[in-house]
Amino acid sequence: MSTLTGIGKDALARVVAADIPPGSFVNLGIGLPTKISNYLAPGSGVLLHTENGLLGMGPEAHGDDVDPDLVNAGKVPVTELPGASYFHHADSFAMMRGGHLDICVLGAYQVSAVGDLANWHTGQTADIPAVGGAMDLALGARQTFVMMTLLTREGRPKLVRTCTYPLTGLACVSRVYTDLGVFLISPDGVAVRDLFGVEFAELAGLLDLPLLDRTRA
């Protein structure tokens, strides 16, 4: 369909990582957002939270470092960093719900123009539903960012006026990082902050919603 290429997943992860202030408490969702941890500057002091009960999560564990008692939310063996802490599930979700995390980055099927998020269920009745922590995470940080491709494989936009997939949370997303651009969602509307290999007019033509041009010089 589209001949647009934009930027790759790792380049996008680098863009998100650069926007995370030093010292932030951050939860990275399963899938694409996990890549962000590879691009956080050493010494940035960013502490990663995983909802199964760890603050100060380190990189994925390999070989002798694998410990079945130490996994991330995707149940992948990980490591702990100096200064880490463990806590039970209710405390872990209280940290999120209570607004103690600075940033949460999630994947999505769709994000609406007012920041509604759909990322937990395709809506197909034959699919066994599974929500996990998605709904808690969507509301669980001071800022919720989404990282996704802007278009589906069929070329349909995932940034939409109104979500058609079942909702995860209402008006919770404030920023959307995609392969073609970075979008800011505020009461003013949806603004484009960055463009990746595409002109503003071309991007606007792909989406069925009003876009403000806030691209940086």
Place this chain on the structure above:
Amino acid sequence: MSRVMILGSALEAVADTPDGATVLIGGFGAAGQPVALIEALLASDARDLTVVSNNAGNGDHGLAALIRDRRVRKIVCSFPRQSDSWHFDAAWRAGEIELELVPQGNLAERIRAAGAGIGAFFTPTGFGTALAEGKETRVIDGKGYVLEYPLRADVALIAAHRADELGNLVYRKTARNFGPIMAAAAARTVAQVDEIVPVGALDPEHVVTPCLYVDRVVRVERSPALSGGSP
């Protein structure tokens, strides 16, 4: 008041679980899953169970085997569908298991609320979504909330790392997950542990689950591959 019973086998610890019981089962995937206690429950006669657990079983063992044998009437969980949840998938597609899907943080808080004597609570999680349909809602300070009720149980099966002879528990790393809140939410709490130490051997500052929440303790040998080294 009851003092903890230190039992010699997992079977002994769960054999009197009644039919129709609601059972909290700890663990997040394999981490913290009380596999020996679940296997013992499987070996008991208990059926028609309601199980509350984060997942709906992995592979062919533990909770997955309970579901395979149709001993679970209903499961309350946040994430049933996984790459290796074939026994749950088959039971669900056959209409032979009831599923109550609960967002993970609400699941944890409902269990916590049960142990803490809370009647119900308003949570923002799920507001405006399909999982809040039919539930009471309220707008508080301009924000939407959903009313959720506690998840009490007859029995909690949890795994901890170490117990003292009074039943005080400490955990290891992310295997703690649901253990402490489940221990408080059931009429009878059974813990499988890697090690039992004398009273006084646990630093009171480090005890995570105080002994008054724990009724039965069983030491279970973990295979070296699962021991995970020293705490």
